Amino acid sequence: MGNFVKYLKNVVTLEIDEDRCTGCRRCIEICPRSVFIMAGGKCQITDIDLCIECGACEANCEFDAISVKQGVGCAAAIIGSMISGGEPECSCCCPDEKTSCC
């Protein structure tokens, strides 16, 4: 219990370009949510609702085969960005230290 709690259905921006995938398995190695499996020498998405859009797979894919809109799944950051007009940024870690971090 609690291991694979899923979030909303069909919202995730993750995509794989199968033509570019070389089957190197890096994404399978680093995905903290076990989103990928190997099938037919290529990486495939098992259950897209598991994805948390952390961006680890995209950053570490040497062959640019994976795209995902990386971002924080944080309501405070998103409401903040709607008010300020910027990108959602995680900032509750340091509200009183705007200059040295965030």
Added chain:
Amino acid sequence: MKSFPQDHRTPDWIVGTIKSPVGSISIVSAGLTGRDRRGSFRSRVSGFRMRYRVDPGLYAMGNPDENSPVLVSANYKLSFDKLRSSLADTNAYILVLDTNGINVWCAAGKGTFGTEELIVRIKETDLGKLVRHRRIVVPQLGAPGIRAHVVLKETGFRVSYGPVYAGDLPQYLKNSFKATEEMRKVRFTLAERLVLIPMEISQIWKAFLLYTCTVLVLFGLQPNGILFSEAVSGGYHFIFLGLLGIFTGSVLTPVLLPILPFRAFSLKGLVIGAAASLLYYAFVLKETNTGPFLVPVIFLLFPVISSYLALNFTGATPFTNMSGVKKEVKAAVPFYIAALGLSIILFIVYKLQTWGIL
């Protein structure tokens, strides 16, 4: 151990130094002192965590040599303590990146635990002269910030992604840098959720204080001034319901997260908040003459407070995503505003009625 470990002096977790081809390196202990535990506690409950840092750079665990593994970490002291306390009886180097005192996962999301910083640290510390191998172990949750193939190209060091939990590191090192599937999964157990609750509460108690004052003033408000007895007798149910909303949204929602109905946090919080309001009404308010205007407020305002606080917990979990939270926020915020507006109107009507104007 030093008798007066000050911030700018040698910290008490540094227990010695070793000589190496790249200069002397501080040895850190694997044991945590009462001071470390107090620091961890304060980081969990207050803004103290913003200043809880270690100096970036190289450290040694045990008695490492040129073949020992290099483990990368962030300069948030809580993260660093977690790492070193997991490494008793291990000989290793720890390379601490400057993440502005933020933990690995959050800093990776921001990019401060990032490719550039890692490359600079590897070069600055002359890591290639310190060890004979060309492997660095990066925590798996640092992966969003690191482009392993770029690090390899720039420094010659191959990134091995370690386990999610520092506690699995000894096993991972024994397995010759192979993490099992279990080591790669992020858990979010009850204990991991419970430890976050104090921080949720510490972020809202000021708002609750303001809410309490507002409630007392509004209930006490009379056409000719503020009546203290009215403020308390009318207001205390609302103050208690406010506390109940905080409890369901910021405590019960995290605790019961996997078993509450719906996937959307705002709905989880709304359901449990509505249940609490219903129970409070059934067991406490039913016999009182709360009146036709305040009863709907009770069923609007407090489930919404609970829902909002539950929605805010999305940022503390490791399984939400931005696309989903955006969708939730877009649906929930207009609903919150409407519910709040309606509550204010109903409350005004209630006041006018008690004043005999309506």
